[in-house]
Amino acid sequence: MSQKSIENVDRRRFLRLTGLTASGLVLGAALPNTQPLWAQSSTAHQELNLFVGINPDDTVSIVCHRSEMGQGIRTGLPQVVADEMEADWAKVKVIQGLGDKRYGSQNTDGSRSIRRFYDTMRNMGASARSMLESAAAQEWQVPASECAASNHTVVHTPSGRKLRFGELAERAAQQPVPDESTLRLKSSDQFNYIGKSVKNYDTPDMVMGKARYGQDVQLDDMLIATIERSPVLGGKIAKLDDRAARKVKGVVAIERLEIATEPPVFNPLSGVAVVARNTWSALKGREKLAIQWSESPHQQHNSASYLDTLRSRVQKPGKRVTGRGDLDATLQNADQVYKANYSVPYLAHATMEPPAATAVVNSDGCEVWSCVQDPQSVQQHVANALKIKPEQVRVNVTLLGGGFGRKSKPDFVIEAALLAKKLGKPVKVVWSREDDIRHDFYHAISAAHFEAAMDKQGNVTGWLQRTAFPSISGTFSAGVEHPSSGELDLGFTDLPYNIEHYRTETAPAEYHTRIGWLRSVCNIQNAFGVCSFADELAHTAGKAPDTFLMQLIGPDRLDDPSEGEYKYGNYGEPLEKFPLDTARLKHVLQRAAKKARLTPRSAQADDSGEAWGIAVHRSFLSYVAVASKVRVTGDKLEVLEMHCCADVGLAVNPDRVVSQMEGSMIFALSLALMGEITMQDGAVNNGNFDSYPLLRINQSPNITVDIVESTAAPAGVGEPGVPPVAPSIANAIFAASGQRIRDLPINKHLTLA
Structure with a gap:
């Protein structure tokens, strides 16, 4: 195995691959909110999940239990461990962890990997360093206080003697477990890697074509399956004629998949699988299927008319969520009341690598290889489908060619497991691009209504916002018509503006397709509405947008959006550690504004059709401002420049933070300009990138x-x-042309260059 290869291992294979057995140091994890397990003998505690190993050849093996989808987590987490234990990064080998609940959360979404495991990984590294230093002290018969780990060695400070990590591995494994309270963490000025740009561990294999993704898995005697799924949620197989499909050379089986339920949860849609010896035969056989689908309660769904319904609902009083003051009186007595409505369509994930999963089922259980974001969810749902125990499902996580939340839903893995069980052979389920676009867990279609009371000086004295969109909760529970608090906390209830009278409300919205989380989730529609409306108010007041926003945000403070029985979730983190800090929000706004020429449209001095727009938003506990420059010529739009200022707290690997921001901006620009899934008669109209x-x-x-x-x-x-x-x-377009875009995507209003 080359140093940069991806490998999935359980504990016994880990020991064999690293050559540890009785001659190496193996560390367990100190998981959040659990008793630290720390270092254990590799022979006495074989049942533990392992994160760190020191091999006799002097390499350090670090298990990454999160999924790598281009974000660099297989670099970020191991570099934290390597720094604290004074390991040489050139001697680090990253091992991909299997799905196992003892790792803690493996659900790689919600931008949680570093923030949830940063402290844990530091403690693991510090514990390893302490044990190595104790081992060296025993070897030299000196006090441990005289020994210090440095650059993959332990040095006896008075004499200058050195021992390599590999030489100390066996003795280190026999050291007492250090108490967490005794660990010595480095100060920031001692960091070798934390806060520094470390090259992405997997990049060499990625650029050389050696990286293995879900679509790349090959097993002996493996069959390929493609599936024709019901075009409408809730549809079932009413009639099937598969005679022509069975005649296609290479096709070995036609299998029905009818596990579909409502609510859909993560179950596969009803479908017919064509199983063949190669992908081409499976696809050609699928083309020849003749299927009649049953009626579905969702077959009348039309996305255009449904959006009109949502727009109508948000015009009426809704269900109160949070608020303060006397908004109704403020609106009634205001010098001016400004109103606006916004909408966002259904959106698809459209990852570069469509879903793929390979499974083997035998009397012992099931083993899968797949590009998944949450291997523990895979274990649970595959076990339910096969009627076995979760611990009988072994999940090997490959690299992901993009995830964005789609690959945390394991429906495609369940499909592979069910077919492998039926056929008694390894089966790889391959999703085409059309499958991916037409059978996604979509970002919710949404409408929002805003009202603002303003005085004669253009100050906002009252604010109302109301939203309607089918909740993700409807994917899991019947009868859900209003968003969950977890969705509303994503840029809706945590309004950062200093307004005396305000209220947030929701209107009902039922689901008609599978709804799921997509990169930044409800922040997409919430930030679009809130930040666009604030810009409209700035121009109404005749003020520069950045100046107006600074006034709207108000004095520096730490906000708590909780009100009455409503408790703000803060992305699952304590406000004490991750406060909603308006000073940090204003800081990124000011830094981004320096890159832009932001003026009220009424004060613009030229007619070049070029202008800047700005927006600032807190999400996932980070503060980001984006200033964009556009050119509008007639009905033609060009986006010329985008500048992002981000405060993400400590940037563990600044290079990857920059890359993630760049990728996020391109992802978001694609959605804003042209992202739209449309549905007619319950079925998705879109198919491929055309x-x-x-x-x-x-x-x-x-x-x-x-x-x-x-x-x-x-x-x-x-x-x-x-x-x-x-x-x-959208704000830049208004500044450049006077045209206000309130309904995405933008290409419905302007022609893209």
Whole structure:
């Protein structure tokens, strides 16, 4: 195995591969909210999940239990461990962890990997360092206080004697477990890797074509399956004629999959699988299937008319969520009341690698290989489908060619497991691009209504916002019509403005397709509405947008959006550690504004059709401002430049933070300009990139990223760059042309260059 190869191992294979057996140090994990397990003898405690191993050849093996989808987590987490234990990064070998609940959460979404495991990984590294130093002290018969780990060795400070980590591995494994309270963590000025740009561990294999993704898995005697699924949620197989499909050379079986339920949860849709010896035969056989689908309660669903319904609902009083003051009186007595409505369509994940999963089922259980974000969820749902125990499901996590939340839903893995059980052979289920676009867990379609009371000086004295969108909760529970608090906390209830009278409300919205989380989730529609409306008010007041926003945010303070029985979730983190800090929000706004020329449209001095727009938003505990420059010529739009300023707390690997912000901005720009899934008669109209286009390289503007240096706790990175992009573009379009875009995507209003 080359140093940069990806490998999935359980404990016994880990020991064999690393050569540890009785001659190496193996560390367990100190998981959040559990008793630290720390270092254990590799012979006496074989049942533990292992994170760190020191091999006799002097390499250090570090298990990454999170999924790598291009964000660099297989670099970020191991570099924290390596830093604290004074390991040489050139001698680190990253091992991909299997799905196992003893790792703690493996659900790689919500921008949580670093913020949830940063402290844990530091403690693991510090514990390893302590044990190595104790081992060296025993070897030299000196006090441990005279020994210090440095650059993959332990040095006896008085004499200068040195021992390599590999030489100490066996003795280190026999040391007492250090108490967590005794660990000596490095100060920031001692960091070798934390806060430094470390090259992405997997990049060499990725660029050389050696990396293995879900679509790349090959097993002996493996069959390939493609599936024709019900085009409408809830549809079942009423009639099937598969005679022509069975005649296609290479086709070995036609199998029905009818596990579909309502609510859909993560179960596969009803479908017919064509199983063949190769992908081409499976696809050609599938083309020849003749299927009649049963009626479904969702077959009348039309996305255009449904959006009209949502727009109508948000015009009426809704269900109160949070608020303060006397908003009704404020609106009634205001010098001016400004109103606006916004909408966002259904959106698809459209990962570069469509879903793929390979499974083997035998009397012992099931083993799968797949590009999944949450291997423990795979274990649970595959076990339910096969009627076995979760611990009988072994999940090997490959690299992911993009995830964005889609690959945390394991329906495609369940399909592979069910077919492997039926056929008694390894089966790989391959999703085509059309499968991926037409059978996604979509980002919710939404409508929002805003009202603002303003005085004669253009100050906002009252604010009302109301939203309606089918909740993700409807995917799991029947009868859900209003968003959950977890969805509303994503940029809706945590309004950062200093307004005396305000109220947030929801209107009902039932689901008609599978709804799921997509990169930045409800922040997409919430930030678009809130940040666009604030910009509208700035121009109404005749003020520069950044100046108006600074006034709207108000004095520096730590906010708590909780009110009455409503408790703000803060992305699952304590406000004491991750406060909603308006000073940090204003800081990124000011830094981004320096890159832009922001003026009221009424004060613009030229008619070049070029102008800047800006938006600032807190999400996933990070603060991001985006300033965008556009050119509007007639009905033609060009996005010329985008500048991002991000405060993500401590940036563990600044290079990956910049890359994630760049990727987020391109992702968000693609959605803002052209992202739209449409449905007719319950079925998705889109199919491939011709009907669900993504941003082309010639449409991507110049992008710069400014990362704020910070000692605050590490916050989210993968998603916070998305929310401010769409409103910054819409705001720039208004400044350039006077046309206000309130309904996405933008290509419904302007022609893209």
